[in-house]
Every structure is written in structure tokens, then in C-alpha cells.
Amino acid sequence: MNLTRRSVTAGLVAGVAMPAVLRSALGQSAPIRIGMVLPVTGPAADSGKYALTGAKIALDRVNKGGGVLSRQVELVTEDDQTTNPGAVLAFSKLAAQSDIVAFLGSIRSTQNHAMAPDILKTAKPVCFGGTDPALTKLGNPWLFRFRPNDSYSGRVIAEYGIETLGKKNWALVHSTDAFGTGGAKALSGSLDKVGAKIAIDQGYPNQSQDFTPVVLAIKSSGADVIGSYFTFDNDLAIFARQLRQLGVTIPWVGSASIIVAGAVKLAGPALYGTYGVADYAVDASPESREFAKLYGAVSNVAPDNYSSWTYDAIGVLCAAIAKAGDTDPDKVRAAILATQGYKGAEGEYNFDQFGDGLHGYNIVRNEKGSIVFDKHIEFTD
């Protein structure tokens, strides 16, 4: 072959253009990437492990079924350190990767609030598990909730305590963070509507080492039932133990943290006989039982809401991308909002205009360490 200027130029052009051509050809099979903010370090690191397990189970299932749009789906994680600044940093690191099409946010409402401004700027769908009702009323079109919010948990706690247990004089105990404050507000609103009395409304700071003042206040209030919104397992376990030590035996209906695996293990007998609202309960539906079976195959810890919402979020997100036929954020958003009748581990998802997918809760009971399903309460309003 003669080396002419023309042949050298053609060779150079081909050499420079080839990678771009290859990229374009291979781009059709590049994985769909979903970002996930989760606690790897900090007080909630154990729950981060459960959340990742739930997401990975769903991911494996989707990928074994051929993926989405003929592409495998991949998870990219960042540690939020169980702090608000950590969550913002983690989300910004993920958001800086332009090929990430959607995100899984936090189960902690306070962290979702912290990330919300960046989520608005990024303009891509974010699935989250926090239950503060305000999160889907921020006017932020990119937030989609995969657990029933606390306006429902408050109504269910109130309805169950009053109608089923027959108790009308309530002691509210709640964390002072966004979740605890929002939840207590929802519960007290529901109690006011039915004319029940709130004997005491007691907030506490997270990671309190002692709850003696709170327990003594409950004792002297004359309350005949406790409603609670605890954020962290260790706080709940210390409170439960001191409650029993100081002789308080009134019924207790708590938010979902009262029946998560960590709290049940730490508190032991102190939580026997308590009730909890549980977005996830093993025996609530065939889908929740199936999730428990899949979870049991990879973990020796019982599944709970830390893992069930991420499992459902991946499932709904992948189904929405498939339905949209595209990873374009606006199309995926529209597809998520149009999701109706999707049966997940948490329940049946029927998304409303605000981005809330679930509208009811299960009531479960701690029977000597085993969590037993009692009933499901659904709201259609």
C-alpha cells in the first residue's frame, strides 16, 4: 500500500471517529443506572444494609427477566452518613453523573427535606421512603413516595386505638425531627377529629440516652394508651425498657419503627404485646409473602419496611421506564404517576397527583417477639 497524504488522513479520521461510532453502537446495551442514597455509616447504618438488600433483590429479578428496554439495570450507591449534610452530599455526587436516570432517596424525612432543593434542580425522578406528609406537598414534581405517609399512619393509629382497643386518653411520644414532629401532628389531628383527649404530647431529641423524664411524665398524665413516632431503634428500645421498669403497662400503638427487626431484637420482652402500624407485614398479601421468601433466601434477618420500600421502588421505577419506552425524566415521571394497581410488597400502588403511591396501613402485633398481622386499613379519600 502506498502511504499517501490521502490514505494517512483517511486512517487518522477513521481512528478518531471509531470510538464514537463504537460508543454509539454499544450505547444501546449500556446499563440503565439508578442512584441510591443510603446510610453506610452513622446511627442508621444497619437499616442501610436492609435497604440495599431489598433494592438488589428487585434489581436481580428485573435483570434476570431481561432488564428494561433490553438493557440491564445497575445501582450506584453513595453513603449519606445518616446526616442531612451527608445526604445532600451523597445526592449531589450521584446527580453529577449525567447517565443516572433516577434515584432512590432516604427513608428519613429529614434527609429528604434536605435533598429536596437539589432534587428540584436535578429534575429527575426520586423515589423515597420518608413519611412526613409535607414531602409530597412541597410543589416538587420529582418526589415519589413508596410508603404510606403519616397522615394515614396517624389515622390508622387513632382508629385502631379508639375503635379496637377502646382507649381515648392518649400520651403522644415522638422524636423532635421532621418525621416525629410530622407524625405526631398527623396523629394529634386525627385524635382531635374524633374527640379523643391528648393527656401529654412529649417530644424527645434523637439519640437520647435516658427516657426516665418521659416515662415519669406519662405515668403522671393519667393516659391510658401511648401513640409513638420513634426514628431510631436504640431510642425506642431504651424507652421501652424504662417504660416497663417504671411499671407502665398501658397499651402502646407505635409507628412502623416499633416492629422493625432491629428494635424488636434490642428491646426484647419490653415490646411484647405492643401494636404497630406497618407498611410492610409478611402476611398482608401474596406479594408481601413472596418478598419475604426472596429476602429469606439472601438474609437471615426478617424483612421489614427498610427493605420492602426499596424493593417496590425499583420494581415500579423499572416498570415505568419500560412503559415510557425511554429514560427521559419527564416521560418516566408521567409513567410513574400513571401507575395504578401495581401490587408490591408494601401494598397496592395507586399514585395520586402528589406522588403518593400508597394510602393505607397494616396493624400488626408483637406476639412474644413474632410480628403477627392483625388487619389492613385502607383509605380512599
Added chain:
Amino acid sequence: MGSVLQLLFTGLGIGAVYALVALGFVLIFRATNVVNFAQGEFSMVAAYLMVVFAVDLGWPYWLSFLLSLGGMAILGAIFNLGVYYPLRNRSFLPVIISTIGASIFLANTVLALYGPQPQVLPGWFDAPGIQLGQVYLDSQYLLIIAVTILLVAFQYWFFEHTLLGKKLQATSQDKEMAALLGIPVATMIMITFVYSAVLGGIAGILVAPVLFVSIQMGSTIALKAFAATIIGGFGDVAGAIVGGLALGIIETFGAAYISVPFKDAFAFLVLILFLAFRPQGLFGERVAEKA
């Protein structure tokens, strides 16, 4: 009246834990002029060692306790050699940063080795507590208070009535003069670190059955213990004890009679007031520099 006594008991119990950790701060500060920001992590590591020996391996509680403290003594020695000794001739800032680094390293090492789930450590006694009239006495808190009293008494005897104790005091007061008098300063500092690690370990093992064993348990206690040492008078042993006990009582009664959500704020409000009006603390000496 029952409520007041209950609050007093709980305040003393948690205050005793702050006092034990504060003692560790003070001892290292007196020997090296440096605050050891890994003191809380000593408590955490010891608690995890107890979980390994007493829960995972099922060994007798007393044996697990001794082995855990033995482990802490080794950790204290390694800490001295790795974190303090290479920087001993530098100013205080590199050493402080080194201890902060060690604190993060210890926390994340335990996280990597053991995982993030909080663990349950049984208490020393089978009976969880005693009901005395209107007051419930948690057996673990009773043990914490009793051990604190014993350790303070031991420490007083050791430092005031033994030659080794006097050598340690001499080293903490003036390293150069102590060296001139033939006291092996490096060995004395090593002994101080080992003792502080064991002290922190005792605090962690005592409080673990109450607060559960978690990666964060050390830092939560250490912050309050640090405030206690400042309130008591930084560098003063009696001040560390009184500051710790006072802090436990202040935050417990503050929570009960003023506001539970502001419980943590009371401790730091008292700290700010002391720094503003009596920076030498309850027992410290006022130090001023002339131009």
C-alpha cells in the same frame, strides 16, 4: 418525692459514666497536654470486645471482662506508640488531629469488622433491678455508681500513696524536671495511655447493657464527658468526677422539669456559662498570661 428520687438515681447513674470517661480525658491531658478525642471510642471498642467474648463466644462474664480490659490495655499501648509518640515534640494541634483521625479509624474499623447493627450486651446481674418504695433501681446503674466510687478511691490511693502514682503525677506536672530526676517519662506516658484506655473500657462495658452496643455509643458519651471536664476544671481529677455527676443530674432534671427536647442543650448551656464566667471550671486554677 418518688419522681425526684428516681430522677436523681438516673442522673447519678448516667453522670457516673460521664465521670469515668472524663477521667480518661483528664489523665491524658495532664500527662501530654493534649485532649484525646478517641477517648469515647475506647469505650465503644471495649463494649464490642465484651460482645465478642461474652455473647458470641459464650465465655463467662468475668473472664470476658478481664480479657476485654486486657485488650484495651494493648490498644492503649498501641495508641500511645502510633498516635501520640511520633508527634510528641510537635505542638498540641497535630496531636489533637491525630487523635481525631484515630477516633474515625477505630469507629470505621469496628463497623467494617462487626457491621452496623446495634448489639445487646447482658448486664452483670440476672435481676434487672430492685424496686425500693417508689424508686426503681436499675441494677446496671447501681453497678456503675458503685464501680465509679471504687475507681475514684483506688485512683486517690494510687496517685497519692504509691511511688508509681507519684512518678505519674510528677510527669504530668513537669515532664522535663521529671526526666532530670530520673523518671522514665516515656514509660510514664505509656502507663497513662494504658490506664486511660482501660478506664474508658470500663465505662463502655458498664454502660453498654443500658445504652446498647453501637458504633456511635462512644462519641455520644464523650461529647458530654468533654463538657464535664471543662465544667469541673480541665486537668483536675476531682473536677472530672464532680463535673460528670453534675452534668448527669442537670440534664436529667432539666429534661423532667423544663423541657425534654432541650435536654442536650442544658449540658452545653452550662458549659457556655462556665466558659464565659468561670473558664477555670469548678476546681481548676485561673491561669493568666502577662504581656
